[in-house]
Amino acid sequence: MSGPRSLTEDVFSSLVGGLKFDKNANALALDVMRKRPRVENEKSKDEPNSGAAKNGDNKRKSALDFFAAGPAKTAAATSKKQTSKKSEAKRKDKTKSKTHADSDSDDDRVEEAETEKAVVDANADADADKLSVSEVRALRKRMRIKVRGSDVRDPMLSFSVAGLQAGAAAAGPALRERAQTICENVERSRYTEPTAIQMESLPALLAGRDLLGCAPTGSGKTAAFLLPMLMRLRTRPTKVRGPEGLIIAPTRELAAQIVREFEKLALGIKGLRAALLRKGIKSPGRFDALVTTPERLAAMVAEKRVDLSTVHYLVLDEADKLFEMGFLEHVDEIINACGPETQRVMVSATMPPQIEELAQSVLRDPVEVVVGTKNAGAATIDQKLIFAGQENGKMTGLKQLIQDGELTPPTLIFVQTKERAQQLFEELVYDGYKIDAIHSDRTQQQRDDVVRRFRAGQVWILICTELLGRGIDFKGVRCVVNYDFPTSAVSYVHRIGRTGRANQLGKAYTFFTHDDIEFLRPIANVMRLSGCEVPDWMLKLRKPSSNERKAMQQRAPKRAAISSRPSAKKRRKMATKDGPSRDNKKRPLKTHASNKSESDA
Numbered sequence: 001m002s003g004p005r006s007l008t009e010d011v012f013s014s015l016v017g018g019l020k021f022d023k024n025a026n027a028l029a030l031d032v033m034r035k036r037p038r039v040e041n042e043k044s045k046d047e048p049n050s051g052a053a054k055n056g057d058n059k060r061k062s063a064l065d066f067f068a069a070g071p072a073k074t075a076a077a078t079s080k081k082q083t084s085k086k087s088e089a090k091r092k093d094k095t096k097s098k099t100h101a102d103s104d105s106d107d108d109r110v111e112e113a114e115t116e117k118a119v120v121d122a123n124a125d126a127d128a129d130k131l132s133v134s135e136v137r138a139l140r141k142r143m144r145i146k147v148r149g150s151d152v153r154d155p156m157l158s159f160s161v162a163g164l165q166a167g168a169a170a171a172g173p174a175l176r177e178r179a180q181t182i183c184e185n186v187e188r189s190r191y192t193e194p195t196a197i198q199m200e201s202l203p204a205l206l207a208g209r210d211l212l213g214c215a216p217t218g219s220g221k222t223a224a225f226l227l228p229m230l231m232r233l234r235t236r237p238t239k240v241r242g243p244e245g246l247i248i249a250p251t252r253e254l255a256a257q258i259v260r261e262f263e264k265l266a267l268g269i270k271g272l273r274a275a276l277l278r279k280g281i282k283s284p285g286r287f288d289a290l291v292t293t294p295e296r297l298a299a300m301v302a303e304k305r306v307d308l309s310t311v312h313y314l315v316l317d318e319a320d321k322l323f324e325m326g327f328l329e330h331v332d333e334i335i336n337a338c339g340p341e342t343q344r345v346m347v348s349a350t351m352p353p354q355i356e357e358l359a360q361s362v363l364r365d366p367v368e369v370v371v372g373t374k375n376a377g378a379a380t381i382d383q384k385l386i387f388a389g390q391e392n393g394k395m396t397g398l399k400q401l402i403q404d405g406e407l408t409p410p411t412l413i414f415v416q417t418k419e420r421a422q423q424l425f426e427e428l429v430y431d432g433y434k435i436d437a438i439h440s441d442r443t444q445q446q447r448d449d450v451v452r453r454f455r456a457g458q459v460w461i462l463i464c465t466e467l468l469g470r471g472i473d474f475k476g477v478r479c480v481v482n483y484d485f486p487t488s489a490v491s492y493v494h495r496i497g498r499t500g501r502a503n504q505l506g507k508a509y510t511f512f513t514h515d516d517i518e519f520l521r522p523i524a525n526v527m528r529l530s531g532c533e534v535p536d537w538m539l540k541l542r543k544p545s546s547n548e549r550k551a552m553q554q555r556a557p558k559r560a561a562i563s564s565r566p567s568a569k570k571r572r573k574m575a576t577k578d579g580p581s582r583d584n585k586k587r588p589l590k591t592h593a594s595n596k597s598e599s600d601a
């Protein structure tokens with residue numbers, strides 16, 4: 001008997017040979033296909049390829065507007081800001097009178113009247129911020145925002161109590177206080193204005209819509225889904241009822257970071273708590289929001305330790321990664337366990353077309369937002385390719401970069417495997433750099449410790465694998481080095497995206513050898529789309545076939561070990577010819593700085 005196809009099967013067929021997505025087999029997907037109208041608010045095609053490199057400078061400039069505080073504000077936006085100030089003053093008056101009413105009486109009718117008044121006030125205040133249709137169109141064009149979907153709301157130009165409350169107007173005066181607290185937290189975080197993705201996501205998500213958001217690395221997608229979540233979660237009695245919000249991320253490191261961001265933005269909101277789902281966690285259902293990796297959650301659902309039927313706001317962060325094989329089966333289970341009414345949010349800096357189609361199939365009448373050029377690197381990153389000839393040329397090249405002062409700390413160096421992370425660490429640790437390595441072979445405590453010390457500036461160069469490739473926000477990272485060539489353009493975009501975040505400038509160096517040349521073109525293409533100079537010959541290289549690309553993604557190429565020591569064979573030869581081999585000379589004890597704390601523990 002053949003049952004309905006799962007998402008896993010669908011993605012598998014898409015990965016093994018063209019997308020054969022069976023919409024009819026999936027009731028939910030079928031429903032989506034019937035219901036989803038496709039109204040184009042803006043031109044939806046990506047920028048044409050030609051001329052992109054020529055216009056690189058202009059593109060970089062306009063792309064910097066992801067953080068709206070950029071210099072080129074439209075007159076419209078400025079005048080609306082003044083209006084917004086007026087409405088904020090009005091709002092303060094109203095808040096005063098509201099507080100007065102609250103303290104004077106606890107009569108239910110007063111409470112009801114207040115609810116209605118607050119809703120009307122919020123809408124009126126939000127209306128004061130309203131742009132005309134042509135202003136909205138001009139703003140989106142200037143900020144390179146494309147929006148698709150039915151009944152899309154206007155962008156939110158400022159973080160205001162009225163704006164936050166108007167979106168979620170149904171909830172009444174208690175929410176006004178919450179919106180006020182959120183705005184204070186936003187201000188404390190020094191978010192002066194919403195970024196492009198936040199401008200569009202907030203109104204849609206506050207209104208309860210599903211959303212698919214694609215915006216460059218470091219452009220504020222986390223707050224784009226967290227702020228509406230904070231407005232949409234209900235404060236509840238203390239008894240255990242199950243989480244209302246759920247955020248899935250591909251790595252524990254990213255999940256932990258999202259919890260920290262939640263706590264920062266929710267500070268002072270009574271009764272709203274988020275937790276990282278850990279093995280030993282007691283009664284996870286008592287938290288309002290859970291943040292987790294798919295495997296951990298699926299395991300706990302299977303053990304019946306978490307019930308997801310209460311979830312009404314589900315986020316898939318780094319959604320395209322979560323729809324890849326290995327994660328997809330669990331993600332599929334999680335989406336089903338949350339129930340069909342859950343609001344679904346998917347965001348990422350990259351969204352390959354076949355994954356996008358899959359993601360679309362689980363969204364209902366979504367608003368789609370694309371900021372900048374899809375699948376390109378952030379325009380704040382100066383990207384460079386370095387030809388190293390052979391494998392051992394990379395070490396020479398790296399040391400040269402260090403000597404030339406190009407590796408401004410804090411720096412991240414990406415390699416393709418944990419073994420190579422260890423090898424590179426052992427090569428560099430003797431040179432006296434404040435260096436460490438993070439990969440999946442290290443214990444969770446070591447990983448947490450390394451991340452903490454890197455954030456604190458105690459580690460200047462951090463060697464890492466793809467484990468840190470997605471979503472991690474180390475604010476000050478000035479430089480990223482791809483010591484090993486990334487296995488896909490998507491991986492490249494995310495790796496280099498650890499720098500150049502939040503409108504800061506960053507540098508990215510990528511080494512390539514003779515063997516990497518066959519996969520150079522997709523990376524050169526990303527660079528061109530991001531507005532960087534690339535030699536013409538790279539863009540004219542043969543395009544790797546989709547099978548070659550898939551093979552490369554699944555298995556990184558074999559590379560000679562990173563070592564300045566001669567190979568074992570050479571050492572044996574040297575030992576018989578020249579007496580004792582160099583290997584017999586004792587090297588200093590090699591330890592990670594954090595191994596100490598591990599053995600101390």
Ligand SMILES: Nc1ncnc2c1ncn2[C@@H]1O[C@H](COP(=O)(O)OP(=O)(O)OP(=O)(O)O)[C@@H](O)[C@H]1O
Nearest residue numbers: 191193194195217218219220221222349471473502
């Ligand atoms: N409105 C804002 N103004 C200024 N800074 C902001 C704003 N929103 C977010 N940020 C900051 O920008 C940085 C990047 O944000 P975030 O980590 O959400 O990026 P992202 O888009 O999720 O990146 P990635 O694709 O790599 O996951 C963070 O340090 C965050 O605190």
